[in-house]
Amino acid sequence: MEGYPLLEVKELRTRFSSEKGTITAVDGVTFKVDYGETLGVVGESGCGKSVTAESIMRLLNEKSTRYDGEINFKGVNLLSLPEKKMLDIRGNEISMIFQDAMTSLNPVFTIGDQIAESIIVHQNLGKKEAMEKAVEMLRLTGIPSPEKRVHEYPHEISGGMRQRVMIAMALSCQPSLLIADEPTTALDVTIQAQILEVINDLKEELNMGVIMITHDLGVVAEVCTRVAVMYLGQVIEESDVDALFASPRHPYTRGLLKSIPTITGDRSQKLHTIQGVVPALDNVPKGCRFAPRCPYATDKCMTEFPLLETLENGQKIRCWHHQEIMEREAASDVITAAT
Amino acid sequence: MLLQQQLDGKITEQKDTGTPLLQVRNLKKYFPITSPFGRLKGHVKAVESVNFDLYEKGTLGLVGESGCGKSTTGRSILRLIEPTEGSVNYRGKDLLQLNQREFKGFRKEMQMVFQDPHSSLNPKKRIGELIEEPMEIHKIGTKADRMERAMDLLKRTGIREDQYFRFPHEFSGGQRQRIGIARALAVDPAIIVLDEPVSALDVSIQSQVLNLLEEIQDEFKLAYLFISHDLSVVRHIADEIGVMYLGHMVEKAPTDDLFANPLHPYTKALLSAIPIPDRKQRRERIIIKGDVPSPIDPPSGCVFHTRCPFAMEQCKSIKPEMLQQSDGHQVACHLYN
Numbered sequence A: 001m002e003g004y005p006l007l008e009v010k011e012l013r014t015r016f017s018s019e020k021g022t023i024t025a026v027d028g029v030t031f032k033v034d035y036g037e038t039l040g041v042v043g044e045s046g047c048g049k050s051v052t053a054e055s056i057m058r059l060l061n062e063k064s065t066r067y068d069g070e071i072n073f074k075g076v077n078l079l080s081l082p083e084k085k086m087l088d089i090r091g092n093e094i095s096m097i098f099q100d101a102m103t104s105l106n107p108v109f110t111i112g113d114q115i116a117e118s119i120i121v122h123q124n125l126g127k128k129e130a131m132e133k134a135v136e137m138l139r140l141t142g143i144p145s146p147e148k149r150v151h152e153y154p155h156e157i158s159g160g161m162r163q164r165v166m167i168a169m170a171l172s173c174q175p176s177l178l179i180a181d182e183p184t185t186a187l188d189v190t191i192q193a194q195i196l197e198v199i200n201d202l203k204e205e206l207n208m209g210v211i212m213i214t215h216d217l218g219v220v221a222e223v224c225t226r227v228a229v230m231y232l233g234q235v236i237e238e239s240d241v242d243a244l245f246a247s248p249r250h251p252y253t254r255g256l257l258k259s260i261p262t263i264t265g266d267r268s269q270k271l272h273t274i275q276g277v278v279p280a281l282d283n284v285p286k287g288c289r290f291a292p293r294c295p296y297a298t299d300k301c302m303t304e305f306p307l308l309e310t311l312e313n314g315q316k317i318r319c320w321h322h323q324e325i326m327e328r329e330a331a332s333d334v335i336t337a338a339t
Numbered sequence B: 001m002l003l004q005q006q007l008d009g010k011i012t013e014q015k016d017t018g019t020p021l022l023q024v025r026n027l028k029k030y031f032p033i034t035s036p037f038g039r040l041k042g043h044v045k046a047v048e049s050v051n052f053d054l055y056e057k058g059t060l061g062l063v064g065e066s067g068c069g070k071s072t073t074g075r076s077i078l079r080l081i082e083p084t085e086g087s088v089n090y091r092g093k094d095l096l097q098l099n100q101r102e103f104k105g106f107r108k109e110m111q112m113v114f115q116d117p118h119s120s121l122n123p124k125k126r127i128g129e130l131i132e133e134p135m136e137i138h139k140i141g142t143k144a145d146r147m148e149r150a151m152d153l154l155k156r157t158g159i160r161e162d163q164y165f166r167f168p169h170e171f172s173g174g175q176r177q178r179i180g181i182a183r184a185l186a187v188d189p190a191i192i193v194l195d196e197p198v199s200a201l202d203v204s205i206q207s208q209v210l211n212l213l214e215e216i217q218d219e220f221k222l223a224y225l226f227i228s229h230d231l232s233v234v235r236h237i238a239d240e241i242g243v244m245y246l247g248h249m250v251e252k253a254p255t256d257d258l259f260a261n262p263l264h265p266y267t268k269a270l271l272s273a274i275p276i277p278d279r280k281q282r283r284e285r286i287i288i289k290g291d292v293p294s295p296i297d298p299p300s301g302c303v304f305h306t307r308c309p310f311a312m313e314q315c316k317s318i319k320p321e322m323l324q325q326s327d328g329h330q331v332a333c334h335l336y337n
């Protein structure tokens, strides 16, 4: 599989149908993840981050879900694989960790048994060796005295510890892609810092690709190399993480970065706000999806749908007017600076 | 406009030297743990000897990790739960000494807004009724007065008046949080305890609600106790911040002072762990090891000593006192003794 990028998602579309009709939760998502790279996927609640991840793993109920587009993993389109082949990939080549470790762990088995189980399933090792490997994995995630911890049950350990167990389990088969869906959202900041460090260290050690799903732009700045910003089922901006923070281009990304309070910002200023709320998925705006909330929207934005455009520096933007907006803002910055 | 801002600025500066509206002293709350047969097995030491003051138009932020006792502190001063010890002085009266009947008169002075806008509003009631309800309980005004005030408050909190007859589920999280705020304002309180009021909201909605809270604070002359685990949010809204760890307040300082010059090792670790959404501001992290110990059996001496990178011999046995280091900046740590 040499020569192929690790993961290339092209125009992914995920639709759910029910008696009430069809909704398109992911609508034309495109991005790439390479070995040793962390791609951040950010966006507000309901924008399709988890569905994108679940589509890559093909975890959704395929009776009511329809996928379109391509998910090329090491050159193979996962959407065309039979379920049997997916079993070899899931949890083995691609692993996922979730926000709530408690619900993903089985309360009646010790954590050692659970990690060992996934090793036995995927790696053909005996029980004893699998248990030894489980201890080793727990040690890697920074759990003190792992040989004692393997005998404990999920409810006996803290939230941060459970998240480490999940990481140990997800990485026990040395996957080449790790999808982390809000892995630290339920944790305190000091524990979050520990977990992010563990993921980062292991990424480097295993040369994995990581997809870090989060709604926290701070987390993105800390651990990601590239970022895809999602809004209502679409990627609206994708860029190198430095470029995104230094010069966000899409009006939504700009607005978002200005509206979060930070520990270094000017406290006396009122916070910037983005007007309105995210529309519902069964009521998606016809043109640009951000148009009803965008301060720069024109008539064209209301009716015509912008495509994801790739700029010279590799940054990708889905906006009709990003060029003019940037020039206008730069000019007004000069004026503000002069007064 | 500018003059008004300057005036407001002056008021803010003077605030700290004015008389406090509420004085909380040695607040303590232990929750009993009983066996299935009712035998007392121990206590969750949720809040241990917490002190602070609230001022008109001032905001005290309470920060700290999950389970450190922030909500218990907020609920105790409103007597939503009965504190184990301490005093809560409001306009010269110790609220904790009043019996339920006497306390009822004070209840309307202090309101609370909760984290979860989904579960804190009764789904069967129309939002107009929800806002009128506290006025009804406290027998304020006639029915017509109450309706008028509800309409006013809806408008003030950015909900259209014609949505008066709608039900909570018809609103988004941010709108529901505004309705919760309108409801708290209905009885014209002096103090509002805000327990994680924006934690459940998306970032683009958070700033709308934070701005609203700032506007109504001036307009209604409110004192806020603002509880949050998000230090960036607290920094934006609070004038003063109290940092809690395992039921103890370990540091308290004016906001800018706390961020510029954190003293307690826990505060330092906490501040350094906040991810900053700015690539140019990367800093060295102080990663503290391990987990927060159990509040049932907290460590002896300084409660932070099991995780503190600077712990000394005396920290294991002697509990540090909260001591004044500079104007309004207090810390409980033997390093500053």
Ligand SMILES: Nc1ncnc2c1ncn2[C@@H]1O[C@H](COP(=O)(O)OP(=O)(O)OP(=O)(O)O)[C@@H](O)[C@H]1O
Residues within 6 Å of the ligand: A016, A025, A043, A044, A045, A046, A047, A048, A049, A050, A051, A052, A060, A215, A281
């Ligand atoms: N199995 C499903 N069937 C039908 N609709 C679904 C399903 N899973 C998700 N959705 C809908 O798809 C949309 C995208 O959901 P998704 O869970 O991907 O959002 P998200 O970006 O992960 O949000 P959050 O930050 O809240 O986790 C939502 O409107 C959600 O209600």
Ligand SMILES: Nc1ncnc2c1ncn2[C@@H]1O[C@H](COP(=O)(O)OP(=O)(O)OP(=O)(O)O)[C@@H](O)[C@H]1O
Residues within 6 Å of the ligand: B031, B044, B045, B046, B064, B065, B066, B067, B068, B069, B070, B071, B072, B073, B229, B295
């Ligand atoms: N009613 C109760 N009975 C027993 N223990 C309780 C009760 N309420 C809270 N506690 C315990 O008291 C401690 C402090 O809880 P509290 O809810 O005040 O923390 P918090 O700082 O608000 O945390 P969070 O950030 O998670 O909301 C915790 O250990 C909690 O489990």
Ligand code: SF4
Residues within 6 Å of the ligand: A250, A251, A252, A288, A289, A290, A291, A292, A294, A295, A296, A297, A298, A301, A306, A318, A319, A320, A321, A322
């Ligand atoms: S296309 Fe138009 S509405 Fe959409 S983000 Fe760009 S300027 Fe705004």
Ligand code: SF4
Residues within 6 Å of the ligand: B264, B265, B266, B302, B303, B304, B305, B306, B308, B309, B310, B311, B312, B315, B320, B332, B333, B334, B335
């Ligand atoms: S008193 Fe000792 S253990 Fe506690 S914070 Fe200070 S140095 Fe650390």
Ligand SMILES: [Mg+2]
Residues within 6 Å of the ligand: A049, A050, A051, A181
């Ligand atoms: Mg999700």
Ligand SMILES: [Mg+2]
Residues within 6 Å of the ligand: B070, B071, B072, B195
């Ligand atoms: Mg709480």
